[in-house]
Amino acid sequence: MTISQLMDQQKRYYQTGSTRGLAFRLTQLKKLKQAIVERESEIIQALRTDLNKGEKEAYAFEIGIVYQEIAHVIKHLKRWMKPKKVKSPMTHSGSRSYIIPEPLGAALIIAPWNYPFMLAFDPLIGAIAAGNTVVLKPSELAPAVSAVMTSIVRATFEPQYIAVVEGGVEESRALLEQPFDKIFFTGSVAVGKIVMEAAAKHLTRVTLELGGKSPCIVHHDAHIKLAAQRIAFGKFSNAGQTCVAPDYLLVHRNVKDKLLAYLQEAIKSFYGDNPLLSPEYGKIISRRHYERLRHFLNDGKVAIGGLADDQTLQIEPTVLENIKWDMPVMQEEIFGPILPVLTYDNLDEVVGLIQARPKPLALYVFSEDKKVQDVMLEQISFGGGCVNDTLMHFGSTHLPVGGVGESGMGSYHGEMSFHIFSHMKSILKQTTRFDIPFRYPSSQIGLKIIRRLTKL
Structure with missing residues (x-):
């Protein structure tokens, strides 16, 4: 057929x-x-x-x-x-x-x-x-x-x-x-x-x-250890091949080193000393996608991971630092287990950086301060996301999932x-017990009545 x-x-x-x-x-x-x-x-x-x-x-x-x-x-x-x-x-x-x-x-x-x-x-x-x-x-x-x-x-x-x-x-x-x-x-x-x-x-x-480049913001007042665990879960599940995965980190400068240390700890607890041998760690879907991701490892400096296996098409959970916005890894959705880290000093900087780019499918913000949360949620347009978590909004039957722009x-x-x-389908069922004559062209006072009714 x-x-x-x-x-x-x-x-x-x-x-x-x-x-x-x-x-x-x-x-x-x-x-x-x-x-x-x-x-x-x-x-x-x-x-x-x-x-x-x-x-x-x-x-x-x-x-x-x-x-x-x-x-x-x-x-x-x-x-x-x-x-x-x-x-x-x-x-x-x-x-x-x-x-x-x-x-x-x-x-x-x-x-x-x-x-x-x-x-x-x-x-x-x-x-x-x-x-x-x-x-x-x-x-x-x-x-x-x-x-x-x-x-x-x-x-x-x-x-x-x-x-x-x-x-x-x-x-x-x-x-x-x-x-x-x-x-x-x-x-x-x-x-x-x-x-x-x-x-x-x-x-x-x-x-x-x-999809798109979904940001993950970690403010200085966040629960850093828990944030690292939830970010590692959201980013490295399915070897990073998730449309709503955090694509890059925007971390307050004062907590960057602490977050990276906890990220390394979380990755080890999830996948062991050698993630490429872990039965719980995925592979890249095809050689073409694998080679594309391998090139991103040349950007910035590898802070965590960085190993790859050409035979199994696997790349370790990898975190990159010293990243610049004009690097290839920041020009397209990564869709793999590579997480670039950039730092910021104030929230206005974060809002401006994200607003200058296409609207992302997801956004994640880690902060204990409701005012910080509200700034991110109100000033930035994105499809959906989480406060103090990643990915979990996607698994709720009560929350619609979709993008914008x-x-x-x-x-x-x-x-x-x-x-x-x-x-x-919109349906209006009209009575036949009486009529509304003021709507017809022949009504002398029709316009007057319509004006009055539509202004109530």
Whole structure:
């Protein structure tokens, strides 16, 4: 079956209305969960093969988040689907107003390679909950996970409802030529622009989950040891290949040396004396990405780590100091286990430095002072983040995740996932027991009444 034929098949199936009922949607979500439960060990092994993820990280960052999302959606879906009654203005006397969620139709989900299971199935849950058909495109850079996901989907759903298209750039290009009703893309800014350009030809709605250089600010009053532990967790999980990982540190000059000492201590406690031998430490997804990261090791001075293995495609958790803003490591999202450190003297300096650059996907601030926290949260635009932690906002079904500006558009997770795959249809039901004559051109006092009512 060609991609065009698959598109036509999904469009026809959607038009039958089969995907719209609450019972159908709940059944599909439960089927998906059961299929994942039955193949959990295969998913974990595939994540080990593609990214060298340990079992704990694979479950916590990929499978567990998907289970949590399914449970949350099942619990709340009935309420989300109900028409919502809203107020009607006085000019609409006698009417009742509603907002009715309806599915968009056929959705395309293009998943990345860094969290290849979670970032494919998490938006899939939202698309199913909203009543759409779906074509899922996994990343070819994570072939083991792609194969398991394809097997799960094909064993669980009919292709006219949920289908998987594997492949590389050619297949992605062919999919983007199709008139989907929704495209959900997670990946780089450069590819996000290609996706948006393709979507524009069909006026297709898009959600773009992109990235950027997410700053992590450590003020002098922070709990430094705990900050180091949480920063090391956020930066070096998945070998730094996380879109919301801290990309660089802005540390108050007075606590820089103390923070670096605690970072070294945290890295050792996580991965031992030789992280490259740790079963809990990941690898870089491909040689091309590995070589790109290796070049960054030439910037500044290595303060922690710095070793690399050309055979296993691994780079130690590395911290760089003596960094300048014009160095290559500061010109693009790192997306690897390399953490540049820059210092500052006052908060105005921090705000100015971050505001001068594209809006990041995440921001993290470590400080015990609420005024410091408020300055960062109010004066800097970013997608989402944490105060005194890293990454953890992403794992909450109650917090929408998404970017702003170059870091993306649209948010998902929990109820927001339902909304981004839905159209909120506005309906006004007007009474026939009486009419409102002042709205008609023939009314002599119509304008006077409208002026009075609209100024109340």
